[in-house]
Each structure stands twice: as C-alpha cells, then as structure tokens.
Amino acid sequence: MGQDSLPNRTLLIAALLLAAGFLRAERFFFLQMSDPQFGMYANDRDFAQETANFEFAIANANRLRPAFVVVCGDLINKAGDPAQTAEYWRIARKLDRIPLYNVPGNHDVGNEPTPESLAAFRKKFGRDYYTFRHADFEGIVLDSSLIQHPDKAPDEAQRQEQWLKTELGKPPNGVRLIAVFQHIPWFLENPDEPDQYFNIPLAARVRYLDLFRRSGVRYAFAGHYHRNAYGVTPFLHVITTGPVGKPLGPDPSGIRVVWVNDADIESRYYGFGNILNLVEADPRRTGRT
Template identity: 35%
Template sequence: MSVMAAVGDVFRRARGRTLTAFRQGDEYQWKGPFYFIQGADPQFGLIKAWAVGNTGSGDDEWGEEIKLTEQAVQAINKLNPKPKFFVLCGDLIHGMPGTQWRKDQEQDLKNVLKNTDQDIPLVFVSGNHDIGNTPTRETIDNYCKSWGDDYFSFWVGGVFFLVLNSQLYFDSSKCPELKQAQDAWLNGQLAAAEKRKCKHIIVFQHIPLFLRKPDEDHDYFNLEKSVRQEIMEKFQNAGVKAVFSGHYHRNAGGWYRGLEMVVSSAIGCQLGEDKHGLRVVLVTDEKIVHRYYSLDELSSQGLEKEMVDMLAKQN
C-alpha cells in the first residue's frame, strides 16, 4: 500500500479481519527483533468527569487529554529505530455511544493521531466506552465505521497478532450471535497460526483477563471467572505468549502457566499512582520484553540503551 493511498485511511486499516498496513505474505517469516508501542485509554473527557465526580457525563472538556496524546505522538515520532506499529488498547474516548460529546471527542482524537509518523501504522482496539458496556450490533457497526474492524489479526516479522473485542466476553447479551462469530473466527485463527509455526502469538484486548492472579474475584476491571478460565486455557493451549490490555488505568499483570497478562496504565486519566505513559514492547527470537515509560521519560530519553542494544544485536 502506497503512503498516498494510506493517508486518508489511517484510522480504518483493519478491514476484512486483517490489517491492511502490512502485506501478509511478506510478514510470515522471522526477520529479527523488533518493537511496537502499546498505549491505552486516551479516553478524551474522563479527566474532567472524574474530577467533578460525574463519570456518566461531566465530560464536556478534554483539553488535558489532547495535550497528553499530542505528547505521546511526538514521543513516538522521535524514536529511533521506529516502532513497527502503535496500538491503542481501547477507550479511545469517554463519551459512551449516543452521548452528547462523542463525535467531538472522536474528531479531536483523530486530529491528534493523524500526526503520527506515516511509517508507524495505527492499530485500534475497541473498549467499553467505544462500543458500550453492553454492545449492540449498531454500536459495533458505528465503531467499525470510525476505527475499522472490532476484531482482526495480522502478521509482523513472523509474529502473529490478534486484536479481540473483549466487550463480547464481558456482556454479549444484546448481540450473542456476534460473540459466537468472534469465537468461531478466533478458533480458526489459532489453528491457522499453529500450522504456520509462528514465532510468537500476541493478543490485544481492552479488558484484562485478570489484574494480578488468574483466580482473582470478578469485578468491573476483569472478565468473569468462567469466561476468563475458558479463554486462558484456549490461549495457553495455542501457545499465546502474552495478552496486552488497558481499562484499569493503572499498571498491573500476572501469569497463567506461561501466558503473561500485561495491564498498561493510561495515556489519559490515572486512577492510581502511575504516570501518563506508554509501553514499549520488544519482541526477540526467544521472548517478549516490555517496559512502561512515562510520557515525560519517553519524550526526553527515548528507548533505554538495553532495548536498543537488544534490537541491534540480532539484526
């Protein structure tokens, strides 16, 4: 795909259940270590809503989120070597489907993100604020018109990536047929990945499977225990190495039988002690190494020497 062809379509590159930014046939083979950037929850409008104690609305200002996301884009654009892609793990905006400020928040976010270096594809993951806590076919269709498919897969350098719609696991009561479709698609994708002997399998979704322990109680920030268990076993059996998510607005994570659950804090509103930031994820022949950087740290210092050396060593 030429740069000119991609310019007007940078927000809808996920089509036909794949990512058009990468030519699939060129990406099946391992070509040496690379890295990508994971962000989560820019959530335009939440900082004001959280401050005034009205997270149902109260989100009529998002100037602070604009500045933070601009800082994130500028930091990413300065990185050398460039990341393979920049994935945003959901809650792009705060306004729920049908609410007043939603379109303005979406447009302002796109105005910031379109300044991302054209050689760094944007990858979008749907969150609960993007399609609703209980999504419908209509809310998902509207998301897809703005941001591309709600679930899809793609290959980069011999590594297989899966983007999932975790709201279908959280509450699919208004669209059970869409959950069934994603389940069938996912099973087929994992079977195909096994045949291709990919180097690693990595999953992106908004809601974490769990925050710290695989058997922790269910609450707003993780998936229900029986659903979680089924997915963890499926991933572990298929050889998935890591699941990256957001939603929690704090850093967290843990392990389930060799499967790492990585929960990244937000670009936007912080609900804990972490700084506004991004996660740098380095993929090597043997492992996946990652570190959360504050936006200030990434802006001023870039990648730490150890990561740059790991990238250079095997290329």
C-alpha cells in the same frame, strides 16, 4: 548454472534456515498505549488534557520510530461522540508512516455492547477484532467488551469466539510469537481472582485461557485499569498498561515500550516525565532518560 540462480538459491536457503530456527528472527519494538479516553478528565465538558497527553504520546512515537503502535481501547470517553472521535483521529493521523492498530474499549462500544453500538464503532474506527502481522510476530485484537458482557449481542460474541478459534487453528506460516491485544484484562494478578469491573468473568476467562494454552499464546496486553498490573500463569503473561489519559492510581500517564526478540517479549512502562531518549531493538542496549 545461470547467474540469477545464485541469489534465488541463497534466499531459499535463508528461508529454510529461518523456518528451521537456525537464523535469528527480526528483533524490533512497538509501543502499547491505552485509554487516551478523550473527555474523561472533564466529564465530557471538554478534552483539553487528553489532547495534550495524546499529542505528546504520538510525538514520542514519531521520534522513537516503533514498528507499530497499538492503542488498547477507550479511545474516547462517550461512545459515538463526534467531537471526541474527530479529535482522536486528528492526532492519531499525525503518526508518520507507523502502522496504528485500534482496539475497542467499553467506552467505545458500551459496557454492554449491542449490534448498533458495534456497527457505530466499526464505522468510525474500523474492525473491532482482527489480526495483524509484523515479521514473524502476529497480533490478535479482540473486543473484550463482547466477552465480558455478551448478553445484548450474543450472535456477535459467538462469531468473535469462533473466529478466534479458527485463527488460532491455522498453520503457523512462519509465526513465532502471538500476542493478544484487548481492553479489559483477563485478570489483573491472579487467574483465579473473583469477577470484578476490571477483569473478564471467570467462566469466560477459563474458556479463553484454555484456548490460549492449547494454541501457544503466551502474551496478552490490556488497558482499562488506568494503572499498571501484571499477572502470569504457567503459559500466559497478562500485561495491563497504564493510561495515556487520566490515571486512577499511582502510575502516571504514559506509554509502554515492548521489545520482541527471537522467542520472547520484554516490556517496560514509561511515564510521560521519563520517556526514553532512544529505543533500540535490543532492550539491553536501550538507554534511559
């Protein structure tokens, strides 16, 4: 047996054991942010407060070193505004070798998105729905405004839904956990709650939740509510996160730390006055400020 074959054989055995579930998957954490919404505090007259908040959030991301950062929509307050867009990117680009995943919000593509507003978002911020991968974790980013109000862009809405079905129908290829990231929550607390501004209409909600149930999706992260909320079904956890920008309830501006372990996810929201000094991959070992 050649000398080079032993490392290769070891790697093969490790891969087979991991696939069979005998080795632990990588533990890691990421940060979820939502609603920096440049311009909201001052009704688009300026964005001084949003600048201060987002600078602080990004500085903490660089200090804590998450695997990645997801910003769950309403990146800006006025769709297409060049100054708000430029300021968002000026600060976001300060992330130091940490992947950033942008999610479209209703203030980014419009409450009732059109092909034109979607094209404008894609030009400035990138794709509005896509997947990403870290180790054995897969993130699915959705354009929830297209789901809440598809009427002015029905073809786009249909394409996204078909794309999602295709993605969820693919072989797992080593994926253990799938989480969905969007702006508008499926629901805040109860999967049967009535339609309102802060959730996805029940008709679409039922259809998508059934797809998630059949596909093994167990977590969905959202924003939009400008405060925290948590809802659960027998198969899905919906975590709605407070804002980096202006709060609309008792929860202060802040960020969410999300830990991913062998087969589960745990998360905690931290206001800017209570950011952790250190985050470890195991939440049980993570200290508090």
